[in-house]
Amino acid sequence: MTALEGWKLGWIGVGRMGTPLCRRLLDAGATLSATDTDPVRLAPLAGAGMGAAVTAAALAEEAEIVLSMVPNDAALLAVTIGPGGVAETIRPGQVFIDLSTVSPAASARVAEAMAARGADYLRCPVSGSTSTAAAGALTIFASGPEAALERCAPLLAVLGNETLRCGAAEEARAVKLMVNLVVALTPAVIGEALAFGARLGLDWEGMVDALSRSVVASPLLAYKAEMLKARDWTPAADLDLVAKDLDLALSVGGREGAPMPLAALARQFAAAYQASGEGGLDFFRLATWPERLLAPNPR
Incomplete structure (x- = not known):
């Protein structure tokens, strides 16, 4: 049995870093669907078994855990609290993990939105490059609820070779x-x-x-x-x-x-x-x- 067999995941942002990370999740046996502002980016991963979704909200309707890797504060806020964002459909028992480099202030706004929906929110920005992403050798700085971090530890271990737990809120940012x-x-x-x-x-x-x-x-x-x-x-x-x-x-x-x-x-x-x-x-x-x-x- 592969590491993530039976895990149902959603992914937002299939860019330079998102693409190799999605490949790692697929190789680990996860069921994965993704969305991106440029749908053309999804095509190379379709042959590897990745599904496609129109919006982040659609991903959150189906996936147990939704992850995002986006370029900046504006993009994170758009895919979470904007129209068609994760906050429209995410519910208790689900986890939202963001791996982007964003400000603590923007991340705190996302935390409020996830708390209002009863979902767990993990801030997990990564350190590394495209090659370390492909090799699963990223360092992940993680903060958020301890129980959610424990639950997602096998998933994070597929994406990086070390996860440093930084605190309960925006410390990882x-x-x-x-x-x-x-x-x-x-x-x-x-x-x-x-x-x-x-x-x-x-x-x-x-x-x-x-x-x-x-x-x-x-x-x-x-x-x-x-x-x-x-x-x-x-x-x-x-x-x-x-x-x-x-x-x-x-x-x-x-x-x-x-x-x-x-x-x-x-x-x-x-x-x-x-x-x-x-x-x-x-x-x-x-x-x-x-x-x-x-x-x-x-x-």
Whole structure:
């Protein structure tokens, strides 16, 4: 028997991350239907046995657990409390799980709507990329009712290799934004170090190897090392997405009085690339920011 045989699931948002995650659920034996603002995205998964629904409300009528992976606050609110949203039909005994990166404030509005319907709500934003999603190697930050987390643990284990329980309400949202701040700043810091080494005559690939094997090595750098060496900016997560996450974190930080000068600087670097039409490139393109400021090395 496969891990999720007999589980009846609904999925909202079959995009860059949603597609590999849906494949994992199908491979684990779940009965799965999905909806998306662009129905064309559903077609590749139809051959794997995934059904289609017109609205999120239609999914919630049939599925025991509904999951969503959408791009921003507006999209989450639309598929939950908007017309045809989950809140129209979800009922006691069902669970709504959102895996998106959104603000605590928007998530709290969803929590109110789910509570009014008597359904459980799990906030489960994920950390990882399209490749880690396909491999089931995401880290999931989870908050919500403990009983619902226990019930959904086998499902979350199919999507990620680690689930960190963060609290009972919006704590997981805050943790995800905190992690994304470090993610967004990483290529900016690495870029400065690489530019420093280049001015001293060091080889680009050798510098990347040195960073990757030193005390500053990290899973993120390991994942991006070959991209850096090749200067191949084919996106796993693009600059536009990271800019959106920085905007979200800066907005929350501003409301809470948190000083964030480094995040603001990283956002301006991202804005420069967006202005030159490079927002669709991988966000590690930010590692080349000094090249736009520095004259060629006179040596």
